[in-house]
Amino acid sequence: xxxxxxxxxxxxxxxxxxxxxxxxxxxxxxxxxxxxxxxxxxxxxxxxxxxxxxxxxxxxxxxxxxxxxxxxxxxxxxxxxxxxxxxxxxxxxxxxxxxxxxxxxxxxxxxxxxxxxxxxxxxxxxxxxxxxxxxxxxx
Numbered sequence: 001x002x003x004x005x006x007x008x009x010x011x012x013x014x015x016x017x018x019x020x021x022x023x024x025x026x027x028x029x030x031x032x033x034x035x036x037x038x039x040x041x042x043x044x045x046x047x048x049x050x051x052x053x054x055x056x057x058x059x060x061x062x063x064x065x066x067x068x069x070x071x072x073x074x075x076x077x078x079x080x081x082x083x084x085x086x087x088x089x090x091x092x093x094x095x096x097x098x099x100x101x102x103x104x105x106x107x108x109x110x111x112x113x114x115x116x117x118x119x120x121x122x123x124x125x126x127x128x129x130x131x132x133x134x135x136x137x138x139x
Contacts, residue, residue, distance in 0.1 A: 004100055007082035008136055009042040012102075015077045025072040032065060035097050035111050038081040046132050057120040058128065063092065064114035071101065071108045078102040086136045091125045092116050093133070 004010050019030040040050065043060075050060065073079060080100045087094040092114050099109040117126050130137075 004080050004082055007084050009083040010080045011038045011041055012080050015073050015075055017075045020075045025074055031067055031109050034081045039083060039095055042083045048132060058126045059118040060115050062113055063116045066112040068110045071106045073108050085138050086133055088137050
């Protein structure tokens with residue numbers, strides 16, 4: 001059984017028919033979309049809006065994605081996508097996430113997203129990320 005209560009953030013979602021392939025399962029690229037949506041919602045909840053950050057010269061960029069597929073989502077499945085933990089390795093922030101199908105509480109997918117930031121066009125570590133996310137970062 002998946003435990004979503006220990007997550008930093010979760011958002012309920014539902015599979016839309018057009019996200020499924022001919023076999024009736026969610027196309028694997030859509031899992032990345034789900035993860036992106038939830039990570040952005042988490043950041044916005046913490047006043048880290050991508051457009052506003054860009055206006056300040058800070059751009060967070062995905063540099064690496066690892067997605068592990070465990071169980072298939074199908075059309076109309078309700079699920080929860082989470083942000084479970086955040087790590088920092090040097091200037092990279094690593095978001096660990098998962099997708100849990102609600103009808104049986106199965107973990108359908110886990111993911112690891114590595115994010116690097118550009119500050120005024122140069123790779124760097126923006127102070128605002130540490131100030132706001134610091135309490136969540138696992139060392």
